[in-house]
Amino acid sequence: MWCVLGDFNSVRDIFERRGVGHNSSAGRSSEMVAFDAFLGDLELIDMPLSGRTFTSFHPNGMAMSRLDRVLISTSWSDMWGEPIVRVLERDVADHCPLVLRYSSLDWGPKPFRFNNFLLQSNEFKEAIKTAWGSQNLESWMGFILKERLKGLKVVIKESNAENFGLAEAKKKRLIKRIGDLDLKSEVLGLEDGEIKI
Structure with a gap:
């Protein structure tokens, strides 16, 4: 198989x-x-x-x-x-x-992910330390880890939006533009000006 x-x-x-x-x-x-x-x-x-x-x-x-x-x-x-x-x-x-x-x-649920470039930000590292330390949970270890990661997800999203929101928006626009050009190239081909973008 x-x-x-x-x-x-x-x-x-x-x-x-x-x-x-x-x-x-x-x-x-x-x-x-x-x-x-x-x-x-x-x-x-x-x-x-x-x-x-x-x-x-x-x-x-x-x-x-x-x-x-x-x-x-x-x-x-x-x-x-x-x-x-x-x-x-x-x-x-x-x-x-x-x-x-x-x-x-x-x-099952989506995996836990984040952009590695966030690790270069001291503000991000501090936010993670604070969020991790502020969670006082008692249960079996698998549950505690899952709940801590859920809590970090919120902090990561907020930190990313606060510190890198414009970069993320620009990245999304560029990826969309690449996709649009790819689709156009499959059907019609690209003009010289579009190839140099």
Whole structure:
């Protein structure tokens, strides 16, 4: 039973690549045929993507490919069904993240995360120390840790908004702009001025 996700650095068909030096009138390259045969030999199903056609974008804004894939075996499909593979917007990376999703499965709460750059702020460190020390809880250790992290989440959000709110808003605008340009490049191509942004 297999589920393989990742950047395979290869395409299966000429339609999975645009703006790269392959002559589409020549048909499928030997690399494409070999990769397709490899997947066939392993009896892997290449799951279709939702949201985008391409997953990798060259910095020149003209070349794009579908290099990232989710491959499942028939036994995986029999056991779990077929997932939805959503292509998310990329930020400064050249690849878009993929999300493998089964709508009927609940994987539990979201993980605890924060931006590492906050650790460089003395105000942030003090706010964390104060918040952690002010929580007096009695129960089993797993519960105490969970509740302390929940309390820190509030402090982290407030500190982030207070000290870095403008940076976060700018980051979101830039990520949105990159996403808009990626979508435009998939359909229409980009103009010279848009490539240099």
